[in-house]
Amino acid sequence: MLEVDPSAPDRAAITRAAEALRAGLLMAFPTETVYGLGADALDPEAVGRIFVAKGRPADNPLIVHLPSLAAAEALVGPLPAVGKALAARFWPGPLSLVVPHQGNLPAAVTGGLSTVALRVPAHPVALALLEAVGVPVAAPSANRSGSPSPTTAQHVLTDLAEHVAGVLDGGPCKLGVESTVLDVTGPTPVLLRPGGLGIEELEAVTGGIVLPGPGAEGESLRARSPGTRYRHYAPRARVVLAAPTDVAALAQRWKGQGQRVGTLSPEPASPLGSGAPHWSAGPGAEGYARVLYAALRALDEAGCTLIVAATLPETGLGRAVMDRLRRAADAGAVEGEGR
Ligand code: TXA
Ligand code: MG
Numbered sequence: 001m002l003e004v005d006p007s008a009p010d011r012a013a014i015t016r017a018a019e020a021l022r023a024g025l026l027m028a029f030p031t032e033t034v035y036g037l038g039a040d041a042l043d044p045e046a047v048g049r050i051f052v053a054k055g056r057p058a059d060n061p062l063i064v065h066l067p068s069l070a071a072a073e074a075l076v077g078p079l080p081a082v083g084k085a086l087a088a089r090f091w092p093g094p095l096s097l098v099v100p101h102q103g104n105l106p107a108a109v110t111g112g113l114s115t116v117a118l119r120v121p122a123h124p125v126a127l128a129l130l131e132a133v134g135v136p137v138a139a140p141s142a143n144r145s146g147s148p149s150p151t152t153a154q155h156v157l158t159d160l161a162e163h164v165a166g167v168l169d170g171g172p173c174k175l176g177v178e179s180t181v182l183d184v185t186g187p188t189p190v191l192l193r194p195g196g197l198g199i200e201e202l203e204a205v206t207g208g209i210v211l212p213g214p215g216a217e218g219e220s221l222r223a224r225s226p227g228t229r230y231r232h233y234a235p236r237a238r239v240v241l242a243a244p245t246d247v248a249a250l251a252q253r254w255k256g257q258g259q260r261v262g263t264l265s266p267e268p269a270s271p272l273g274s275g276a277p278h279w280s281a282g283p284g285a286e287g288y289a290r291v292l293y294a295a296l297r298a299l300d301e302a303g304c305t306l307i308v309a310a311t312l313p314e315t316g317l318g319r320a321v322m323d324r325l326r327r328a329a330d331a332g333a334v335e336g337e338g339r
Pocket of ligand 2 (some may be wrong): 140141149
């Protein structure tokens with residue numbers, strides 16, 4: 001593991017990581033959202049290693065990371081106007097833009113689509129690495145496919161130690177949920193994945209955004225983002241969602257049925273007493289996003305068979321947190337009286 005000071009990345013560590021990437025190896029690095037598993041996006045063999053390491057379905061395309069808007073346009077040509085306005089406003093930041101490409105990227109990066117997702121991450125270590133390496137870097141979240149995304153270097157090692165040349169350790173990720181993925185190939189941007197940048201902020205720039213809802217139309221829009229087809233972010237334990245006021249009663253009920261119950265809620269302590277596994281999400285969506293994946297991993301490690309997780313309002317980061325919670329819970333049903 002290469003430890004780096006997140007505010008003033010150590011040159012030697014960045015240089016070694018960049019050399020590993022240029023040699024076609026995989027290198028994990030911190031971003032403001034989650035840790036990424038990087039490979040030279042122009043090297044099909046290196047990109048292939050990502051899919052092997054993660055156990056990722058081959059048709060799920062990758063996000064290409066760049067150090068600047070200028071580097072993005074050097075790769076794909078001028079961005080569509082609305083994409084360019086968003087990039088100018090929010091890059092570096094937790095926004096991935098799906099744009100047309102020029103056919104010069106390996107099919108494994110794009111999933112064979114005519115589009116590619118681009119992002120300039122807002123993390124000094126990520127930016128230093130992207131500057132140093134000088135090639136676009138394809139990077140999914142650095143977890144085994146299907147398990148919760150990594151928000152610490154230790155999470156990456158737990159999942160992928162034998163697959164990476166190294167991990168740049170920049171400490172825990174600030175946001176804790178992945179970037180917002182927005183398709184800007186058409187007249188109105190389409191939200192493909194809620195994430196670290198709230199749609200309220202996006203709409204202030206674009207005027208409108210299409211939010212794929214349930215039903216056939218939403219389904220066909222969602223099909224543009226292959227990643228959303230797969231169950232994600234799931235711990236081994238079963239996850240049950242509950243309104244905050246219902247968490248205690250549900251936890252008691254499941255405990256009564258013989259489950260080892262963990263809880264994740266705004267409360268400081270477990271409703272099941274001090275010995276019971278519990279993670280506090282704190283009062284707001286920001287705190288919830290920051291601890292979400294670490295909590296799911298830790299509750300698994302504590303041997304929980306069932307996790308009762310509190311729901312939260314779907315505004316700002318809350319939309320992304322609820323999206324990940326629903327995927328972790330799979331069925332998406334919220335139990336209890338509260339709704
Ligand atoms: O915050 C993040 O976005 C992190 C960090 C490392 O940057 N990366 C990340 O990558 O979350 P990944 O691979 O776990 O998720 C990429 C998502 C998937 O849902 C994928 O289907 C979608 O982006 N995607 C990638 N390229 C696409 C494309 N051309 N069209 C539509 N969706 C695309
Ligand atoms: Mg992922």
